[in-house]
Structure formats: C-alpha cells, structure tokens
Amino acid sequence: MTPSSAYGHGSPSETPQPQPPEHTLRSPRESPSASVPDFVTNTRSSSFSAKSVLSSPESRLPLTPAKSSLSKSRSPSDSRSQSGDRSSVSIRDTSPSVPVNDGNEEHRQIIIRSFAPRVAVYASEDTNKLVGQKGFAGGLHTLLRPYGERLQSRVIIRDSVGGSKGFDDFGVRFIDCHELQRASIGDSDGANADQEARVLLNGAQYGYEKPNNARLSENGTAIDQLLNHYLRAEDSTSIDRGGNYVDHDGRSNGARSTYSPLYPIYLRKLLSGSSLVPYETFSHPVACIIAVSSHHPAPIEALRQLYASTGHGSNKTPAWVGTEYLRYYVLIHDEENDDITKSTALFDLMKRHFGLHCHLLRLRTSQCVQTDDDSTKVPVCEWLSAEEEIGLLRSRDYTNEFENSERYIFESDASAIKALLREMISQSIVPFMESRVITWNDQVASRRRGISGRFMSLSKRWAGFGSNKGAASGLSGASNASGSNYDYQMGFYPPETPEATMRQLGDYAFMLRDWKLAHSTYDFLRTDFSHDKAWSYHAAANEMVAITSLLVPQTYNSKHKFEAIDQILDTAAYSYLTRCSMPSSVVRCFTLAIELLKNRGTIAADDAARWGGKLLEYGVLDPIAQALTSERIAECYMSRTVLNVPTVGSRRRQAALWNILAADSWVKLDNPIQARLRFEEANVLYQHEHQQNAGPSFPSMQAFWGDLARSLRIVDLDGPQSLVGYGDFGGHLEFSTLGETEHLSAFTRPGGSDKSDIEGFTPQDAGRPNSGFSDRSDGFE
Amino acid sequence: MSYYFCIVGTRDQPLFELEFGTSKQGGDGIARFSQEARHMNPFIVHSSLDFVDEMQWTNNQMYLKRVDQFASSHISTFLTPTSTRFMLLHLPHPPNTAPQSTASPNSFPPFTPYTSTPASTTTGSRSSSSSSTSIPNNPTSPQTEEAIRAFFGEVFEVWIKAIMSPFGSVEGKLGSPVFRQRVVAAGKKYL
Numbered sequence: 001m002t003p004s005s006a007y008g009h010g011s012p013s014e015t016p017q018p019q020p021p022e023h024t025l026r027s028p029r030e031s032p033s034a035s036v037p038d039f040v041t042n043t044r045s046s047s048f049s050a051k052s053v054l055s056s057p058e059s060r061l062p063l064t065p066a067k068s069s070l071s072k073s074r075s076p077s078d079s080r081s082q083s084g085d086r087s088s089v090s091i092r093d094t095s096p097s098v099p100v101n102d103g104n105e106e107h108r109q110i111i112i113r114s115f116a117p118r119v120a121v122y123a124s125e126d127t128n129k130l131v132g133q134k135g136f137a138g139g140l141h142t143l144l145r146p147y148g149e150r151l152q153s154r155v156i157i158r159d160s161v162g163g164s165k166g167f168d169d170f171g172v173r174f175i176d177c178h179e180l181q182r183a184s185i186g187d188s189d190g191a192n193a194d195q196e197a198r199v200l201l202n203g204a205q206y207g208y209e210k211p212n213n214a215r216l217s218e219n220g221t222a223i224d225q226l227l228n229h230y231l232r233a234e235d236s237t238s239i240d241r242g243g244n245y246v247d248h249d250g251r252s253n254g255a256r257s258t259y260s261p262l263y264p265i266y267l268r269k270l271l272s273g274s275s276l277v278p279y280e281t282f283s284h285p286v287a288c289i290i291a292v293s294s295h296h297p298a299p300i301e302a303l304r305q306l307y308a309s310t311g312h313g314s315n316k317t318p319a320w321v322g323t324e325y326l327r328y329y330v331l332i333h334d335e336e337n338d339d340i341t342k343s344t345a346l347f348d349l350m351k352r353h354f355g356l357h358c359h360l361l362r363l364r365t366s367q368c369v370q371t372d373d374d375s376t377k378v379p380v381c382e383w384l385s386a387e388e389e390i391g392l393l394r395s396r397d398y399t400n401e402f403e404n405s406e407r408y409i410f411e412s413d414a415s416a417i418k419a420l421l422r423e424m425i426s427q428s429i430v431p432f433m434e435s436r437v438i439t440w441n442d443q444v445a446s447r448r449r450g451i452s453g454r455f456m457s458l459s460k461r462w463a464g465f466g467s468n469k470g471a472a473s474g475l476s477g478a479s480n481a482s483g484s485n486y487d488y489q490m491g492f493y494p495p496e497t498p499e500a501t502m503r504q505l506g507d508y509a510f511m512l513r514d515w516k517l518a519h520s521t522y523d524f525l526r527t528d529f530s531h532d533k534a535w536s537y538h539a540a541a542n543e544m545v546a547i548t549s550l551l552v553p554q555t556y557n558s559k560h561k562f563e564a565i566d567q568i569l570d571t572a573a574y575s576y577l578t579r580c581s582m583p584s585s586v587v588r589c590f591t592l593a594i595e596l597l598k599n600r601g602t603i604a605a606d607d608a609a610r611w612g613g614k615l616l617e618y619g620v621l622d623p624i625a626q627a628l629t630s631e632r633i634a635e636c637y638m639s640r641t642v643l644n645v646p647t648v649g650s651r652r653r654q655a656a657l658w659n660i661l662a663a664d665s666w667v668k669l670d671n672p673i674q675a676r677l678r679f680e681e682a683n684v685l686y687q688h689e690h691q692q693n694a695g696p697s698f699p700s701m702q703a704f705w706g707d708l709a710r711s712l713r714i715v716d717l718d719g720p721q722s723l724v725g726y727g728d729f730g731g732h733l734e735f736s737t738l739g740e741t742e743h744l745s746a747f748t749r750p751g752g753s754d755k756s757d758i759e760g761f762t763p764q765d766a767g768r769p770n771s772g773f774s775d776r777s778d779g780f781e
Numbered sequence: 782m783s784y785y786f787c788i789v790g791t792r793d794q795p796l797f798e799l800e801f802g803t804s805k806q807g808g809d810g811i812a813r814f815s816q817e818a819r820h821m822n823p824f825i826v827h828s829s830l831d832f833v834d835e836m837q838w839t840n841n842q843m844y845l846k847r848v849d850q851f852a853s854s855h856i857s858t859f860l861t862p863t864s865t866r867f868m869l870l871h872l873p874h875p876p877n878t879a880p881q882s883t884a885s886p887n888s889f890p891p892f893t894p895y896t897s898t899p900a901s902t903t904t905g906s907r908s909s910s911s912s913s914t915s916i917p918n919n920p921t922s923p924q925t926e927e928a929i930r931a932f933f934g935e936v937f938e939v940w941i942k943a944i945m946s947p948f949g950s951v952e953g954k955l956g957s958p959v960f961r962q963r964v965v966a967a968g969k970k971y972l
Contacts (some may be wrong), residue, residue, distance in 0.1 A: 617852050649835045653793075657828035697793045698827055704820040 107267060107595045112551070113169055114271035114383070117286035117429060117511050119148065119328075122177045122306045127293040127332055135367045135407055140291055140332075141174040143409075144417060146379040148172045153422050158434055159514040160441060167513065172286075172425060173383060177309075180276065180285065180317050222386035223269045224622035227262060229393060231624070231671055263628050267595070270588055272383040278320035278492035279536040280544075281500075281507045287326035287429050291361075294331065294338040299346055300353060303329060322495035322504060326432045328424055329358045335412075336365045357428050361420050363413050374411035433508050437517070440505040444498050445521060486532040493537070499528055503537070506544065519548035536582070539575030542568050543589040550596035562597075562607050569593055569611065573618070583620035590615040594632060602640045602649075609636040609654070627665035631678065634658035641685075656685035660708070667711055676712050782920070783812040784972060785822040785870040786964065788940070790952045793830060795823070796865070797955040797964075804969045814872065822854075826868045829856045833866055843937075844930050847921065855920040859933035861940070863951055867933055871972075873920050928971045935967040 121141035123131075128139045136143045148171055155170040276283045290306045292299045311323050329350055333343040340362075347360045368375050384392070485497035493500040506521035522544040529538035546568045549561070569589070576586045590611050597608035612633035616626060637655035659682035666675035686697065788797040800812035800819075814822065829849035836845050837860055845858040859867035919925060943960045944951050955961075 613851070648838060651831050653828040653831045657824050660824060698787075698795050698823040700795065700798060700823040701827065704824070 104595075104599045106264060108599050109169065110264060110267050111271065111592055111595060112513065113171065114268070115282055115511055116149075116170070116383075117172050117433065118283055119172045119174050119429070120177050120180055120285040120288040120310075120325075121174050121291065122288055122310060123291040124293065124296060124302045124306060126295040127291045130293045130295060130332060130334060130363070130365060133365050133367065134363070134409065134413075139176060140289075141176050144289075144421070145174040146381050147414070147417050147421055148174050149382050150379065151421060151425060152418060153426070155426055155430060157430055157512050157514075159512070160437060160509070160517045165513070170425070170430075172421075172429065174289075175283075175285070177288070180321065221622060222390055223266065223273065224624050226269060226386045226390055226393075227266060227624045227628075229390075230262060230265060231669075231674070262624075263632060266625060266628050267591065268383070269386045269389075270591060273385040273387075274588075276318070276321070277536075278318070279503075279534075279540045281322070281504045282511070284321050284504075285325050286433060286508070286511070287328055287424075289328050289330055289424075291330040291332060294333045294343045294346065299331065300349065303350070303354070319490070320492040320495060320500075322500070324495075326428060327354075327357065328428055329354045330420065331358070331360050333360055333362045334365050335362050359420050359423060362416050364410050368408045368410050368413075370406070370408050372408070372410070375408040376411045376414050378407040378409055378414075430512070433512055437505060437508050437512065437514070440501055440508075441517070444501050445505055445524070448498060448502065449524060484532040486534045486537075491534075491536075493534070499525065499532075499534075499537075503541070506541075510544065510548065515548045515551040515553075519545060519552060522548060535575045535579040539572050539580060539582075539585065539589075542572035542575065543585070543592075546572065546589075547592050547596060550593065550600065554600075562604055565593075565597075566607065573614075577618065577620075583618070586618060587615065587620055587625070591629075594629075594636070598632075598636050598639065605636045605639045606651070609633045609651075609658075612636065623665070623669055627662055627669060627671075627674070630658050630662040630665060634662055634678070634681070652685050656682045659685065660705075663708060663712075667708065672712055675708075679708060679712060782808075782874065782972070783814050783872045784968065785812070785814070785826065785872075786936075786968070787823070787826050787868045787870075788955065789826070789830065789866040789868055791864045792952070793827065794952070796953070797960070798823075799961065799964055799968075801965060801968045801972075803972055805972065810965075810969055813874065813878070818854075818872065821851075822870055825849075825851045825854055826856060826870055829858075829868070830866065833858050833860065833868075837864075844933055846926055857926075857929045857933075859937065861937065865940075865951065867936060867940075869929060869933070871920055871925075871929075932967050932971040935971070936964055939963040939967070 121139070121144065123140040131140050131143050134143070150169075151171050154166045154168050156164050156166045157170075158164045274283050288310055290303055290310070292302045292306070296302050307327060310317075310327065317323065331343065331347050331350055333340065343360065347358065351358050381388075485493055485499055487494060493503075495501070495504075502521055502525055506518045506525065509515075509518040509521060522541045526538060526541040526545060529535075529541055546565050549565060549568075554561075572589055573586050576582045576589065594608045594612050594615070597604040597611065612629050615621065616629055616633075621629060634655050634657075637651035637658060640649060640651040641655055642650065659678045663675045663678035663682060666672070666678060782803040784801050784803070786797075786799045786801070787795050790796050800814065800822075802808055802811045802813060804810045829851070832848045833845065836848060836858075843860050843862070845860055847855050848858045849856040854870050854872045857869045857871070859869075861867070939960060940955075943949070943955055943957055946957075949955070
C-alpha cells in the first residue's frame with residue numbers, strides 16, 4: 001500500500017482477497033509509465049459506452065446507471081470480462097467482497113487532492129499565439145492544466161521533522177494570471193476599494209450583503225445547475241455524453257457505490273470552486289510560470305517585463321496576495337519553425353540571467369488531429385470549477401461534440417509537457433515550499449510560539465490599549481489602533497505580517513500534507529485572530545484546525561477529541577455565518593468535516609451525521625445538495641448498522657429516517673429514480689424490524705410513507721419503465737396505502753380528506769414528477 | 782411548546798399516541814405542529830429509539846432525559862422496567878402561536894418550520910444562557926428537564942394502573958379513555 005493511503009482506516013476492502021499488483025489498485029494516472037494514461041482515457045471512454053450499451057438492453061431505461069453499476073460492483077466477473085481496459089477499472093471493482101463501498105477513502109483522496117498548490121501562468125503574447133495554433137485558444141495554462149492535475153510521477157516531500165514521504169497523487173493547478181488580476185480590480189479601483197473594504201471588514205458590521213458572497217452563492221447555484229445536468233444526463237438515453245464526462249478520473253463510472261453516485265462529483269465541484277480570498281492562501285499562487293516563445297524577437301526583455309508584472313508595483317495582484325512566490329521561467333521552442341541551436345543558446349542565456357528555475361519546452365506548432373500518427377488525447381480537466389464546466393457543456397451543446405470535447409496533441413508534445421511539470425514540481429516547487437515552511441517555522445512560528453513570543457504579543461496588546469487613547473486624540477493611525485497587525489479598514493493582514501505569514505505557513509504545510517505542522521500552526525493562529533477580531537480569518541483558521549486534526553493519522557479515536565472538534569466546528573460555523581455571513585464556506589467546512597469524520601470509523605460516524613443535520617438546518621444548501629447530504633447522513637448511520645444482526649449501537653432506524661428524508665427531497669426535485677432507490681433502502685430497513693408488515697412500524701407513519709410511495713408509483717406508471725425491476729414493489733404499495741386508509745381514522749389529526757391533509761406534499765408532488773417525466777420522455781422520442 | 786407523546790412497546794410498536802401543547806404561560810394546551818412536522822414526528826421518535834436502545838445499557842436511571850434532537854425538536858425518554866418506552870417530543874415555540882415558517886429557498890423541508898423560531902438556536906449551550914429559562918422556551922434547561930421528569934413520573938403511575946387491567950396486556954394498545962384523560966391532565970399540570 002502506498003504511503004498516501006496508509007493513513008486510511010477504513011480500507012477493509014483491500015485486505016481480503018489476493019491482490020493484483022499494487023498499481024492496478026490505484027487509478028490509472030498514477031501508474032509509472034508516462035504514456036499509458038492517455039491511452040487509457042482513450043479506451044476508457046469507448047469501453048464505457050460499450051458498457052452502457054451492454055447494460056441498457058437488460059432494462060433499457062434511464063434507471064440503469066445506478067442500478068446496473070450496482071450489480072456491476074457486486075459481480076467482479078462482469079467487469080473483468082471487459083478486460084481490454086483492466087487497468088482503468090477502478091478500485092472498487094477489485095473488491096467484490098464488500099458490496100457496499102461508501103467511498104470513504106475515495107472522498108478523503110478527493111479532499112486531499114483538492115488542496116493543491118496553485119501556479120499562475122504569465123505567458124507572453126507570442127506564446128499564447130503559438131499555443132493557440134495548436135488549438136488551445138485559452139492560452140498556455142489551458143494546455144498545461146490537464147497535465148498538472150495528474151502528475152504521473154511520485155513526488156517525494158520532506159516534512160518538518162525530516163521524514164520524507166512519496167505521494168503518487170500530487171498535482172498542481174494552473175490558473176491564468178488574469179484571474180489574479182481580476183481579483184485585484186476591486187482593490188486598485190478607487191470606487192470599488194471602498195466596497196471591497198466593506199466586504200472584508202467583517203468585525204464591525206453584521207448582516208450586510210457581500211458582493212463577494214453573492215458571487216460565491218452564484219457559484220453554489222452553478223454547482224446546482226451542473227448536478228442537475230448530470231441527473232438529467234443519467235436519466236436520458238444520452239448517458240454516453242454525460243457519463244463520459246462524469247468519468248473524469250475513471251472512478252465514478254467503473255463502479256458506483258450503492259449510494260450517491262453523484263456525491264463525489266458534488267464534493268469535487270464544491271472544492272474546486274474556491275475563489276481568491278484574503279483569509280486563506282490555498283488559492284494564492286505558490287509559484288508562477290513566466291513563459292516566452294522562441295518567436296519573440298527579444299525574449300529576455302519580454303521575460304523581464306512579465307516578471308515585473310508579477311510583482312506588486314504594477315498593481316496586478318491584490319494587496320493581500322503575497323508576492324514572494326517562486327518564478328519559473330519557461331522558453332517554448334517551436335520545433336517546426338525555429339532552430340534548436342539558437343534556442344539552446346537563448347536558454348543558456350536565460351539560465352545565466354534568471355538562475356536555475358528555467359526550462360526549455362519543445363513543442364510542435366501545428367495542430368494535431370486524431371488521425372495523425374502519434375496523436376494522443378489531452379486528458380480532461382478534473383478540477384474544473386462548476387461555472388467553467390457549465391460553460392464547456394454549453395459550448396458543447398452548440399457545436400459538434402466530438403470536435404470540441406476531445407483535443408489531441410502529439411505524443412512528443414505530451415511527454416515534453418510532462419517532463420516540464422515533473423521537473424518543475426519535484427525540483428522547484430516542492431523544494432521551494434519545503435524551504436519556505438522550514439524558514440517560516442524557524443523565524444516566525446517558533447518565535448511566536450516560544451515564551452518570549454507569547455510575552456511579546458501580550459505586551460503588544462497592552463501597548464495597544466495604551467495607544468488606544470493616543471488614537472482617540474488623533475495621534476496614531478486608525479488602522480493600528482489596537483496594536484494588532486490587522487488592517488481594520490481594508491479587512492486583511494498585509495502579507496508580510498507574522499499572522500499572514502503563519503497562515504501561509506499552515507497552508508503550505510497543508511498542501512505538502514504535513515498535517516501535524518499545519519494543525520499546530522492553525523491552532524496557534526486562531527487565538528490570535530479572535531483577539532484581533534479578524535473574524536473571517538478566525539473562521540477559516542478554526543475550520544482548518546478541525547480538518548487537520550481529522551487528517552492527522554491517529555491510532556486511537558477518543559471521544560474527548562471529537563468533542564474538541566465539535567466545539568471548533570461550532571465556532572467556525574458561528575464566525576462564518578453570523579459574523580461574516582459566508583454561507584458557502586460553512587457548506588465546505590461542514591462537508592469536509594462530515595467526510596473526514598465518517599472516515600474515522602463508527603464512533604465518529606454519529607458525529608458526522610449530527611453535523612450533517614446541522615448543515616441542513618442552517619438552510620444554506622442548494623436543493624440537490626440537500627438531498628445528497630441527507631443521503632450521506634443516512635450512509636453515516638448505515639455504516640454503524642449491520643442488517644439482520646441486532647447490535648448495541650445500531651443506527652438502523654436513524655438510517656431509515658434519513659433515507660426517507662432523502663427520498664422526499666428527491667421526489668421534490670423531480671427525480672424519481674434516486675427517490676426510489678432511497679425509498680427502497682428505507683423499506684428494507686423498516687421491514688427488517690417488522691417481518692410481517694411492509695413499511696414502518698408506527699401506523700401514524702403510514703400516511704407520509706404511503707404518500708411517498710404513491711407519488712413514486714404514479715411516476716412509475718407513467719414513465720416508460722414501469723414495473724421493471726420492481727416486481728416486489730407493488731405489493732408494498734398496496735399494503736401501505738391500505739394501511740394508511742385504515743389508519744386515517746385512528747390517529748388524531750384535524751379533519752380534512754387525505755389529499756388536502758398532506759398539503760404541501762401531495763398536490764404538487766404527485767403532479768410535478770409526473771409532468772416532469774412526461775416532458776422528458778417527450779424529449780427522447 | 783408543542784408536545785408529541787408516544788408510548789412504544791418492546792417491539793417498536795406504538796401503544797399510545799397523543800399530541801398536546803403547553804399549558805404554562807397562558808398556553809391553551811393545543812399542539813401547534815405544522816403539517817409537515819406532524820407527519821415527521823413519528824419518524825423522528827421512531828428513529829431516536831436507536832439512541833434509547835444504546836443508552837439503556839449505560840444508564841441505570843429510568844428517566845433518560847434528553848436523548849436526541851432533530852432540528853429543533855427534542856426527544857426525552859423514560860424507560861419502564863419492562864422496557865416499554867415513553868417518548869416525548871417537544872418542539873419549542875412561543876405559547877399560543879404556531880411556529881411560523883418563512884419560505885426561504887434553501888431551507889430543508891422538514892426543518893423549515895423550526896429554524897425560523899427565534900427561541901431555538903442550534904447551539905444549545907449558548908441559548909441557555911441568553912434566553913429565558915422558562916419551560917416553553919428552552920428545552921435544554923434544567924427546569925424543563927424536571928418538569929418532564931414529573932410528567933413521566935405521573936404517567937408511569939397511571940400507566941401501571943392501566944396495564945394492570947386483566948383485560949389488557951403490556952404489549953397491547955392503550956385505548957382506555959380514562960388513561961388518555963389522565964395523561965392529558967398530567968401534561969396540563971406539568972408542561
């Protein structure tokens with residue numbers, strides 16, 4: 001087992017049966033050979049369409065995706081028989097002994113991988129033109145991005161105590177320099193600066209509308225739209241299109257857990273949509289690539305200019321983004337038109353001018369098409385944010401999908417890019433981050449942590465009180481009235497202050513997966529932030545304390561520890577919601593906590609479910625996210641439940657409740673397929689207790705139950721797939737409706753007929769799924 | 782505060798169900814659950830049996846206090862020696878007014894009517910210090926706990942008398958109108 005997954009506790013799935021060699025367990029991109037993955041992605045998509053074709057005749061309906069994949073994961077022979085792409089079949093297929101895999105480990109990997117260093121790309125005009133000729137209109141970063149997300153080689157990282165670990169799934173995200181600049185526009189612009197300041201000044205004002213926040217919530221609806229698209233895509237016969245797209249990393253499709261096939265996608269989108277904010281530095285660039293091509297008449301000057309634009313002087317980046325990141329210089333050599341000797345000479349010159357962080361990238365200029373000899377497919381970006389993906393899907397709808405969605409480059413180009421990234425990450429970026437962590441840890445953090453540091457910060461605070469009077473009489477600056485480094489007017493810590501540096505230290509350590517160091521740093525910071533009343537910083541630090549303490553591999557799980565985490569999460573949520581009104585951050589914070597807690601085993605699964613309930617209660621989730629979260633809560637409780645074995649501490653009834661709630665949410669979302677799955681699950685759970693009866697045991701529960709069943713059955717009868725795979729379903733329905741009518745008189749409730757009684761539920765829900773469904777079926781035929 | 786009281790037998794079958802409202806602070810004793818909540822109540826009570834089953838092995842008291850919370854509904858439990866469970870769901874809201882629901886686009890359906898009530902902040906410890914300690918408003922306060930204990934005590938007494946009837950059984954439904962009356966009286970007296 002590789003070190004990165006050695007943290008995992010819940011990997012019983014990997015132990016029982018004789019394993020194929022290690023690398024087949026891991027996803028294809030991590031296999032050592034550099035050329036394989038592209039081939040694999042190629043075959044995978046085709047094999048997937050083959051699978052969907054295979055699976056559709058047996059029940060030929062939209063219902064199949066979840067259903068068929070369910071059976072697939074249970075029968076390994078099925079997946080093995082299509083052995084053409086054996087290596088691309090995901091982890092779960094190799095573990096048929098565990099029928100229900102709730103994706104704990106997978107979700108943990110998603111979370112860890114989502115916090116990857118950002119690399120800004122500054123490319124000269126001619127570089128972008130050159131890349132544009134190859135068919136990448138968006139500029140150099142669009143070419144590099146898919147490769148940066150899945151680095152094919154193992155990266156060795158030294159942690160703060162000197163141990164080194166190798167990670168196979170390390171990656172970086174390339175962002176365009178314009179994204180940085182866009183964030184800074186509000187900063188530099190005089191009119192907007194005030195607004196921006198108001199946004200960030202969260203200590204004094206409560207409950208105002210945040211423009212930043214509006215953007216984030218828009219982001220939330222973007223996720224919602226996207227998930228909706230996936231749901232519809234699963235429904236419709238055009239599964240190939242949607243499914244192919246879902247299948248970014250070859251996991252989501254190959255084998256789906258019985259639960260929430262959509263959940264990993266949701267998690268991914270939630271995490272990839274992080275925007276540039278002052279209070280956490282994950283989305284701040286760790287390095288930047290300064291690229292110039294051999295077409296340029298004066299490359300060295302161009303590099304200098306680009307270098308200048310990365311700094312503060314040009315106002316290109318917001319004031320709260322530190323500028324002390326790594327600069328990496330890349331010379332792109334045009335293989336077809338330019339002379340390599342000239343470029344090599346130029347490259348030597350570059351090395352002399354700019355030091356060691358240089359690379360010569362040799363690319364061919366002409367556009368590659370699929371029919372070319374050594375063409376290879378460009379992998380799909382996994383970490384597109386929801387908006388980007390929606391944009392992509394829209395553009396795909398308008399144009400011919402194959403032209404647009406699949407891009408090809410030459411094999412030589414692909415390997416050149418991979419070599420560049422390998423060298424850049426393992427020889428420049430990671431060592432740079434390591435040295436930063438060591439330096440900051442020595443110079444800033446340990447000084448603050450030590451006894452004198454505590455004393456200093458204390459005395460500074462007292463001095464602050466002293467100078468408060470001075471501020472009142474107009475002697476000292478308003479921004480520094482209390483002696484803290486927090487800029488109250490602009491609402492951030494300038495990047496050179498110890499607080500901001502330590503936050504960056506924590507984030508670097510986090511990205512290098514040194515959880516312990518990150519944890520102690522954040523833990524130290526959060527008291528500082530609360531003293532300074534920097535609430536957004538405070539909330540973010542609290543969030544990260546909780547998350548890192550859940551990520552630190554632990555041999556024991558004490559109740560006490562989880563209680564501490566409870567309190568921290570509570571504080572984070574309070575700061576985010578009440579003090580800063582940033583609901584989307586709460587969503588991220590709690591969702592991560594739920595996943596990581598769930599990963600911690602059965603005791604923590606209860607806590608995870610509780611936090612899920614709280615998250616739903618806050619009312620900050622989008623409708624689909626609500627349904628997914630309640631599914632997830634049900635799953636948390638399910639993980640403590642063994643069917644047919646009565647155990648102490650079983651959560652069967654809780655799981656049933658949350659399954660019902662999830663089914664209800666899906667019904668309201670017009671999604672009978674998901675709803676029916678959840679409903680069936682609940683039915684199984686309730687049935688277990690009541691052998692002779694179907695449905696829940698309380699007669700007073702039958703009303704709601706029967707109603708849900710009825711609304712599902714109505715859909716069932718009208719839909720094209722009625723009575724397929726649900727032979728035993730009708731029986732329950734008959735019974736439960738009978739039981740309901742029988743009971744209606746028994747239970748105390750105000751008068752009114754059945755239909756009107758269940759108001760807010762029956763009328764529109766019985767009608768809506770129905771109409772929605774017929775709409776959809778019209779669409780196909 | 783609105784209450785949903787349920788006696789659950791050993792095989793998870795309900796033997797007696799009753800809804801009532803608070804009679805303290807001028808309350809009129811009428812339950813004011815919204816329709817959605819009314820349908821969810823049995824589900825919630827049923828699901829918290831999980832926690833009761835777990836707690837009964839670690840707690841040797843008959844009164845298990847607050848065992849579960851779902852949104853702002855709290856569930857208190859009393860466990861009789863025969864493992865019959867008295868479950869009381871209480872939903873705090875001001876007396877004589879229904880918990881109004883504001884239709885926010887992002888609220889989760891079963892939670893909707895509760896989250897808007899001002900008395901019920903989700904952080905129990907914080908609210909107990911700030912809001913009043915009266916029974917109808919604060920389900921986590923010791924006063925509420927004591928009142929529910931007294932209620933359960935009285936119901937237990939009545940229940941023993943009821944099941945001693947030679948025509949009924951411990952696991953049978955409690956249909957006696959006198960029993961119902963007594964329980965309502967107990968609710969009026971203590972809650």
